[in-house]
Amino acid sequence: MTDTLxxxxxxxxxxxxxxxxxxxxxxxxxxxxxxxxxxxVMLHLARKAFYPSPPPFPLLHVDTTWKFQAMYELRDRMARxxxxxxxxxxxxxxxxxxxxxxxxxxxxTDMWKTEGxxxxxxxxxxxxxxxxxxxxxxxxxxxxxxxxxxTATHGWDPKKQxxxxxxxxxxxxxxxxxxxxxxxxxxxxxxxxxxxARENIPIVPLYFAAPRPTVERDGxxxxxxDDRFPLLPGEVPVDRSVRFRTLGCYPLTxxxxxxxxxxxxxxxxxxxxxxxxxQGRIIDKDGGDASxxxxxxxxxx
Amino acid sequence: MTDxxxxxxxxxxEDIDAYLAGHEKKSxxxxxxxxxxxxxxxTLIGRLLYDSKMIFEDQLAALEADSKRVGTQGQxxxxxxxxxxxxAEREQGITIDVAxxxxxxxxxxxIVADTPGxxxxxxxxxxxxxxxxxxxILIDARKGVLTQTRRHSFLxxxxxxxxxxxxxxxxxxxxxxKAVFDRISLAYRAFASEIGIxxxxxxxxxxxxxxxxTALSDNTPWFxxxxxxxxxxxxxxxxxxxxxxxxxxxxxWVNRPNLDFRGFSGQIASGKVAxxxxxxxxxxxxxxxxxxxxxxxxDLDEGVAGQSVTLTLADEVDxxxxxxxxxxxxxxxxxxxxxxxLVWMADEAMIPGRAYWLKLATQSVSATVQAPKYEINVNTLxxxxxxxxxxxxxxxxxxxxxxxxxxxxxxxxxxxxxFILIDKLTNATVAAGMLHFSLRRAQNVHWxxxxxxxxxxxxxxxxxPALLWFTGLSGSGKSTIANLVEKKLHRMNRHSFLLDGDNxxxxxxxxxxxxxxxxxxxxxxxxxxxxxxxxxxxxxxxAFISPFRAEREMVRSMLPEGEFIxxxxxxxxxxxxxxxxxxxxxxxxxxxLKNFTGIDSPYEAPxxxxxxxxxTAMTPDAAADLIIDRLLx
Numbered sequence: 001m002t003d004t005l006x007x008x009x010x011x012x013x014x015x016x017x018x019x020x021x022x023x024x025x026x027x028x029x030x031x032x033x034x035x036x037x038x039x040x041v042m043l044h045l046a047r048k049a050f051y052p053s054p055p056p057f058p059l060l061h062v063d064t065t066w067k068f069q070a071m072y073e074l075r076d077r078m079a080r081x082x083x084x085x086x087x088x089x090x091x092x093x094x095x096x097x098x099x100x101x102x103x104x105x106x107x108x109t110d111m112w113k114t115e116g117x118x119x120x121x122x123x124x125x126x127x128x129x130x131x132x133x134x135x136x137x138x139x140x141x142x143x144x145x146x147x148x149x150x151t152a153t154h155g156w157d158p159k160k161q162x163x164x165x166x167x168x169x170x171x172x173x174x175x176x177x178x179x180x181x182x183x184x185x186x187x188x189x190x191x192x193x194x195x196x197a198r199e200n201i202p203i204v205p206l207y208f209a210a211p212r213p214t215v216e217r218d219g220x221x222x223x224x225x226d227d228r229f230p231l232l233p234g235e236v237p238v239d240r241s242v243r244f245r246t247l248g249c250y251p252l253t254x255x256x257x258x259x260x261x262x263x264x265x266x267x268x269x270x271x272x273x274x275x276x277x278x279q280g281r282i283i284d285k286d287g288g289d290a291s292x293x294x295x296x297x298x299x300x301x
Numbered sequence: 302m303t304d305x306x307x308x309x310x311x312x313x314x315e316d317i318d319a320y321l322a323g324h325e326k327k328s329x330x331x332x333x334x335x336x337x338x339x340x341x342x343x344t345l346i347g348r349l350l351y352d353s354k355m356i357f358e359d360q361l362a363a364l365e366a367d368s369k370r371v372g373t374q375g376q377x378x379x380x381x382x383x384x385x386x387x388x389a390e391r392e393q394g395i396t397i398d399v400a401x402x403x404x405x406x407x408x409x410x411x412i413v414a415d416t417p418g419x420x421x422x423x424x425x426x427x428x429x430x431x432x433x434x435x436x437x438i439l440i441d442a443r444k445g446v447l448t449q450t451r452r453h454s455f456l457x458x459x460x461x462x463x464x465x466x467x468x469x470x471x472x473x474x475x476x477x478x479k480a481v482f483d484r485i486s487l488a489y490r491a492f493a494s495e496i497g498i499x500x501x502x503x504x505x506x507x508x509x510x511x512x513x514x515t516a517l518s519d520n521t522p523w524f525x526x527x528x529x530x531x532x533x534x535x536x537x538x539x540x541x542x543x544x545x546x547x548x549x550x551x552x553x554w555v556n557r558p559n560l561d562f563r564g565f566s567g568q569i570a571s572g573k574v575a576x577x578x579x580x581x582x583x584x585x586x587x588x589x590x591x592x593x594x595x596x597x598x599x600d601l602d603e604g605v606a607g608q609s610v611t612l613t614l615a616d617e618v619d620x621x622x623x624x625x626x627x628x629x630x631x632x633x634x635x636x637x638x639x640x641x642x643l644v645w646m647a648d649e650a651m652i653p654g655r656a657y658w659l660k661l662a663t664q665s666v667s668a669t670v671q672a673p674k675y676e677i678n679v680n681t682l683x684x685x686x687x688x689x690x691x692x693x694x695x696x697x698x699x700x701x702x703x704x705x706x707x708x709x710x711x712x713x714x715x716x717x718x719x720f721i722l723i724d725k726l727t728n729a730t731v732a733a734g735m736l737h738f739s740l741r742r743a744q745n746v747h748w749x750x751x752x753x754x755x756x757x758x759x760x761x762x763x764x765x766p767a768l769l770w771f772t773g774l775s776g777s778g779k780s781t782i783a784n785l786v787e788k789k790l791h792r793m794n795r796h797s798f799l800l801d802g803d804n805x806x807x808x809x810x811x812x813x814x815x816x817x818x819x820x821x822x823x824x825x826x827x828x829x830x831x832x833x834x835x836x837x838x839x840x841x842x843x844a845f846i847s848p849f850r851a852e853r854e855m856v857r858s859m860l861p862e863g864e865f866i867x868x869x870x871x872x873x874x875x876x877x878x879x880x881x882x883x884x885x886x887x888x889x890x891x892x893x894l895k896n897f898t899g900i901d902s903p904y905e906a907p908x909x910x911x912x913x914x915x916x917t918a919m920t921p922d923a924a925a926d927l928i929i930d931r932l933l934x
Binding site: 004005006007008009010011012013014016017020021023024047048049050051052053054135136142143161162163164165166167168170172173174185186188190191194197198264265267268271272 | 313314317318320321324325326327328329398399400401402403405409410412424425427428431432553554556557558562564566567568595596597598605607608609611622646658660661662663665715716719720721723728729730733
């Protein structure tokens with residue numbers, strides 16, 4: 001640990017260390033890949049950690065069928081380039097019942113993402129799942145361990161998490177139990193952007209401003225990404241120069257008006273902005289104050 | 302008043318690329334804040350985030366609303382609410398775990414470990430401190446140096462933090478009085494030198510009002526600085542002593558994409574490495590040279606401490622996870638017995654003699670801990686006699702591992718000297734430890750290699766050695782069935798030996814009683830004897846209550862895979878008590894016999910025994926036949 005390493009060097013080395021450490025005890029690891037910028041960085045770090053081998057685990061995309069089209073395109077491209085197997089899981093029950101963000105509210109996230117994730121992990125018998133969550137995203141995440149222990153039913157009990165000392169991770173578990181591992185826990189939003197710039201990591205073009213058809217609803221700017229978007233009476237999509245700070249299901253993700261067309265401009269806007277990253281996401285707010293914590297106990301990432 | 306530290310917005314707006322170029326070169330400082338419930342710790346961290354613009358408008362709006370609803374500062378912003386994350390603790394008004402916060406200034410990036418100050422302090426603070434370069438010890442100016450100040454300072458020093466900041470907080474509540482600050486600094490200096498802290502930086506602050514946080518305050522004209530942030534920005538991270546340390550790389554993972562490439566991946570723990578360097582692999586002692594340092598971005602000319610790298614070596618030498626690649630001329634020691642400081646972190650107390658998993662760097666071994674030489678009272682720093690360590694207990698112990706590990710003293714190299722202990726059954730992390738030194742007896746006693754090995758002895762007997770481990774309640778029928786099994790084996794010309802619980806206690810173990818610790822030692826000795834006998838090629842049969850799963854697992858781990866056969870003689874307690882062959886249950890029930898399994902001492906039934914005998918459904922003879930079928934079939 002010397003001053004010759006920059007903060008990005010130290011963060012990179014730590015994340016690589018964590019990923020390699022997982023390989024010591026994991027029977028069947030998987031990397032959750034959501035196609036967002038954090039996932040992009042995590043995937044890039046995995047390629048570095050195991051080079052010249054390809055990362056020794058598949059990518060898993062828990063799909064809701066409601067992601068932006070541009071996300072599906074990048075997802076398939078990155079799977080090809082990394083040489084990793086890509087598993088896509090869509091909760092069959094959600095599919096059969098036609099669960100969607102317009103008609104079903106919080107049930108949409110619960111069934112496609114929370115339930116979908118649990119089903120996918122159980123189906124394949126994955127015992128360790130890498131996730132791209134960061135501690136700076138949200139208050140209850142600040143206390144999350146890097147190795148987050150889950151019961152056989154995927155529950156998260158804040159009182160049962162193991163102390164993490166130095167860089168020694170205890171990855172032992174009983175049969176049926178699983179661990180979620182967050183290798184970029186200590187990265188901030190700025191670190192992510194700066195690293196993307198430094199390493200030339202491909203990201204979804206939606207992070208950059210471009211004229212896109214949008215409507216304003218409940219204080220959010222929503223992009224009309226396909227013809228499944230039900231327009232309310234009098235609503236007409238308007239082309240606005242917008243970009244996204246986070247990416248999820250397009251009907252749940254608010255855009256910001258922006259002219260930032262390059263990485264530097266995006267970072268500049270982020271540094272001068274006055275609202276936090278997750279604010280464009282509806283998910284944090286259902287259920288009030290402790291909603292993310294509640295979701296985690298139910299098995300959401 | 303302009304803040305000198307945060308005039309960056311103009312640069313960001315005018316020349317973002319210049320700002321980013323500067324930001325990319327920033328170093329990273331990790332620190333921990335220590336204080337008691339009312340010292341204003343969360344307020345200080347909230348203030349650091351707020352002043353460094355890590356709080357966005359939406360968060361601020363939520364904070365203002367929360368401050369009015371549940372805050373403790375009246376109509377003012379309660380910065381503490383920014384950092385008290387989990388719902389439960391917001392209700393109780395205390396933080397209950399370690400949380401990590403992030404902020405950045407013009408010169409540096411920071412990760413803050415925020416740990417609670419209430420009674421469960423030790424476990425959380427040691428956890429937060431283990432990754433910190435610096436500790437900020439908070440003192441309430443109205444209260445001065447308290448017991449908890451001493452406790453926090455001791456723990457920070459114990460974990461090896463070299464930079465200590467004494468932040469004398471709430472100066473606004475003592476009228477910014479220089480005399481108060483001087484008195485506290487002086488009192489702290491006396492205490493600090495007592496425990497070996499040679500230098501610290503004292504700063505008078507108000508987290509609530511913002512004095513001397515980002516800039517020197519007009520309220521303390523008598524203080525020449527530095528302000529807290531200025532100090533955090535300028536403190537040297539790597540100490541001069543770390544320069545020139547010999548190269549160490551604990552191997553995490555062997556990288557084998559194809560037959561032509563064999564790389565060894567790990568994070569460099571100390572020193573540096575370059576292609577052509579002579580290295581030694583521990584514990585084998587084999588030497589070779591470094592061929593390449595391979596990364597996705599091309600080969601490196603040099604790797605330095607802190608980097609995660611992959612090395613290839615000039616020769617095909619054995620090297621796997623857990624080995625340490627080190628400078629050939631300055632290798633670390635290997636040993637299997639140590640003195641160490643242990644911090645106990647589990648609700649269940651330490652059990653001397655029980656085997657735990659020990660993880661040190663990338664090495665995982667089985668380790669047993671002796672009763673503490675002494676426990677340290679963290680408030681008075683007195684050494685106390687102790688038989689065990691409870692949650693938050695700190696003691697100095699001797700421990701031994703089942704095979705040699707490569708290590709250095711924690712003070713010289715935290716990566717090769719810091720370890721955790723893991724409970725073998727619950728998999729919980731139960732302790733953190735710091736190695737002091739190896740014990741001589743391990744250094745001077747080496748394994749003597751012999752020419753005739755266990756396979757040769759067994760093949761002469763025409764049999765496969767095994768250990769038939771009978772476990773069950775007193776009076777369940779263990780000895781009866783074990784005896785039948787041996788008689789049948791004897792008739793079949795098999796070479797066996799029956800170790801009986803009662804018989805062993807007449808000789809080898811006659812110095813042991815029936816306390817938990819003695820029972821564990823009893824089983825450990827029997828396990829060692831059984832292992833020697835199986836090495837000699839015998840089929841060993843043991844009949845011991847052996848009530849604890851952990852000890853049965855310990856014996857299992859002593860033997861080669863597949864040789865330990867656990868046989869659960871399953872007789873319900875009521876039935877065993879009804880038989881009461883030796884009249885022991887009657888004695889135990891009347892209180893004449895203490896620690897009797899099933900009565901006032903637990904029996905942990907096997908979860909997955911190799912053979913399960915239900916004595917209510919099977920005669921002893923049938924049971925013996927079944928066991929022999931399974932053994933030889």
